[in-house]
Amino acid sequence: MxxxxxxxxxxxxxxxxxxxxxxxxxxxxxxxxxxxxxxxxxxxxxxxxxxxxxxxxxxxxxxxxxxxxxxxxxxxxxxxxxxxxxxxxxxxxxxxxxxxxxxxxxxxxxxxxxxxxxxxxxxxxxxxxxxxxxxxxxxxxxxxxxxxHNPLFPAYDKDYSCPKFESTPGLISISEGVYEVGHQGEDFCFDNELNRHKVYLNAYEISGSLVTNGEYLEFINSGGYQDFRNWHAEGWDWVKVNQVNAPMYWHLIDGEWFVYTLRGLEPLDLKESVGHVSYYEAYAYASWKGMRLPTEFEWEVAATHFNWGKCWEWTESAYLPYPGFNKAPGAIGEYNGKFMVSQKVLRGASEATPQGHSRITYRNFFHPNMRWLFNGIRLAK
Known part of the structure; x- marks a missing residue:
């Protein structure tokens, strides 16, 4: 082309x-x-x-x-x-x-x-x-x-369909060792994916599937949004100040949960992966399950073993420069580097990511309170 x-x-x-x-x-x-x-x-x-x-x-x-x-x-x-x-x-x-x-x-x-x-x-x-x-x-x-957020919940496209992704059941074990991460090759990447470098990882396990709506509903029903013990202090303050009690776009109507989708308001599908949660919520859910979120390097090393692309996945990693990172001169140097503070890395892609735009080394980043992006949760231990 x-x-x-x-x-x-x-x-x-x-x-x-x-x-x-x-x-x-x-x-x-x-x-x-x-x-x-x-x-x-x-x-x-x-x-x-x-x-x-x-x-x-x-x-x-x-x-x-x-x-x-x-x-x-x-x-x-x-x-x-x-x-x-x-x-x-x-x-x-x-x-x-x-x-x-x-x-x-x-x-x-x-x-x-x-x-x-x-x-x-x-x-x-x-x-x-x-x-x-x-x-x-x-x-x-x-x-x-x-x-x-229109009170009539109008559909963007009544025929909109999400791509389907097969999950890998159970946990995937990754051995301890030194691994290389970061982009390699001559094809396009953003500057924050450079430079390729080595990291040491302890042995860990990572889920082959994303957390579902049904699994997250168990957290809600157990009082997860009312129990401070699974939350960071900052996250707990965020919950109380904003009166958060469910993911964005969830609505409890006459005792039944509904969710706004691009097709309009629909009954909550318990088998679908949960989405539109903040890092605070992802962390709290993982803590409630006795697990944690993967680091971005754990995610990258393990990503060849599971399907990804349904939604961006919160990691435990702060958005920081790789060794040898250099900002380009002029305005283009403002593209990524100046945002490397107070944000969390997300890995993968989402149903809204254009075909050919995703990479295993792609580093997305948002502040931990953000929920309007298409994101989800994968657990590790």
Whole structure:
């Protein structure tokens, strides 16, 4: 597949994800962590305009100088920007304006790719494709939050279907030893997956399957959210302050549990893997079971022995740089390194991860209170 073909494929997928939305859905921002779909459409377009077209395409005319302020996310090097909490206040540019911007940049990229870019620019272009794939997954998170917190619980797509994953029963034993972790090879990876290095692991066991809704319901019914003994102090404070008593999107209606899905509100499927839990909840559940969460390196070493990809899996590891980690110069150096504080690593992928975007070495990261991402729990001991 040519670079132009890859670009078209990625850009069309973003638009397919949004094809189920009504215009009003594009502009909602219920909480600071959720960006309006309109903003994602504009930001992923801004990335290609800012990092490819403006510096490398001679004669390119910027679509609208104000859009740098509107659609810059966190790149201090690139200039001022709308603060994240105000993205939902932008009634203008309109959804139509943003799609026109997207079309304008797409046409310019097609002309730009008539000639083979330099290796350096090609590497940056591929980063842009992976960046948009990350936002495709975020779009699913944000759309689900927007619709799932509408009191009518409207469906995103009544025909939406989740991929099925076969579980590996029981526990998988891994011997103690020195193992190599981190990305190797010449194919794409993010800078936080480098450098490959050795780690020592004690012998451990890891579950071949994810925790199910039915198993997590046992924790709820046992009083798990009322018993401080299985919680970190910070997690226990979070439970009390936010009055948490179940995973996000669970609703107890007339004594029966329901869950909001992208198909709408449905009875809770006890066999499905539990999702939308914070690190605090994952840790508390593991403690209640007399087990723990795996470290990210335990997960990576064991991942060839079980199926993964249903949902991102919380690990016990803090998000830190690998030995020899170096940030790239300029704005691209802000991509991962500056977030390596106060966050937990998640491993795997989810049903919303684009095909070809997942790797066994992929390091996702979120703050421990986050629940709107597609995540789950795998236990270790």
């Amino acid at each position: 040519t670079l132009a073909d890859s670009y078209r494929t990625v850009r069309r997928r973003t638009e397919r994800i949004c094809s189920h939305l009504q215009t009003e859905d594009y502009v909602v921002q219920p909480i600071a962590d959720v960006s309006p779909p309109k903003w994602h459409i504009g930001h992923t377009t801004w990335f290609f305009e800012t990092f490819i077209l403006k510096p490398y395409f001679m004669g390119y005319q910027e679509y609208d100088p104000n859009f740098n302020y509107v659609f810059n996310s966190y790149y201090e090097t690139v200039g001022a920007r709308v603060i994240r909490t105000d993205r939902g206040n932008l009634s203008r540019p309109t959804v139509l304006d943003v799609y026109r911007y997207r079309e304008y940049v797409d046409e310019a990229i097609e002309r730009f790719l008539c000639q083979e870019p330099s290796p350096e620019v090609k590497e940056l272009f591929i980063l842009g494709l992976n960046h948009e794939e990350q936002h495709q997954e975020l779009l699913y998170y944000d759309i689900k939050y927007i619709l799932g």
